[in-house]
Amino acid sequence: MMDLKLAQSFALIALNAQSSLYMTNAKKVSLRSMAAAVILEAYLEGCFTQTDNELTFRKEVLEKSSSTLYRETVLLPLLHNHAEVQGDLEWWLKKASMLPNKKLKKFEIAISDYLKAMNVLEEIPSLLGSDMYFDSAGVEMKVYHSHNGVYTSITENLRAEILEVGTVTDEIICMLWQLRESGCMHDFFSRNELEKINTTMHDLYRSNLWAKSLFRIQIHHGIELGVKQFLQMKSTFVKTYAGSSINFFFPFLERSQAVFVETEAWFDNSNKRLNSVLTRLKSYGHEVKVIEGGSIATIQIDNLLYDAMPHFVMMKVPIQGVRLVPKRPL
Secondary structure (H helix, E strand, C coil): CCCCCCCHHHHHHHHHCCHHHHHHHHHHHHHHHHHCCCCHHHHHHCCCCCCCCCCEHHHCCCCCCCHHHHHHHHHHHCCCCCCCCECCCCHHHHHCCCCCHHHHHHHHHHHHHHHCCCEEEEEEHHHHHHHCCCCCCCCEEEEEEHHHHHHHHHHHHHHHHHHCCCCCCCHHHHHHHHHHHCCHHHHHHCHHHHHHHHHHHHHHHCCHHHHHHHCCCCCCCHHHHHHHCCCCCCCCCCCCCCCCCCCCCCHHHHHCCCCEEEECCCCCHHHHHHHHHHHHHHHHCCCCCEEEEEEEEEEECCEEEEEEEEEEECCCCCEEEEEEECCCCC
């Protein structure tokens, strides 16, 4: 596995399949959590001076050659030209997550450019552009795509660390919190697994000082919760204080959408129809892999899983195609 820092690993999870050109609500939620991850990354590396519960950050730390531009885009606005700034962990995380849109965009560019330079992130055409009903009217549609091998390594390691019995590291505790606050939990864990994670977070909250300090902090904004309630996507399985925001999953709804891709010819069986659509998607630059065949196949497109169902629509003439429906967990 590539040696990635906390904010870099989380960014590869949070940015994957997000619009790279437009500031959607889902991406804004992800960027807030990514900015908070920068604070946690700096804290775990000892960049703060701690006195009791107060954390002091000095500007001189950013002037070292090891500092990254994405870290500077988050911390410099919080310093406000002061040589040093002091606050508790909650203050730092909330301040980072509340950066104005222009500074969030600057941060997005800095960290995405950094990951592109590492060859672990790229921009590709949006799958939505392949939908028969989607008319872009000349509007360019691109999304971020994390390198498949690195993305899989991060997510599988995360699942193993959280779901298997054993010691949970400070970095994994941070990732748990970031997934909770960004609404990404449902991307990677089934409902039954989320029950287990809820229990794990509760146990960590009771027994681990770092988890107790972090899990009590919430940075997500009320407007996203309001949208979630409006969509009536509530669940009932969260029963503990530490897991009280685990049901916050509006962002993933916006990350991937069902699309209908028509075939360019009429085929007499579903396999030929699917192969035609897959060939077409590959020609657009998407990475496609069949995970499970059958009349309703499971396929992976750019790190996301879809159920591929044979379908046709009636217009002046019947149009064959495949409907791709997002599948959870990834």
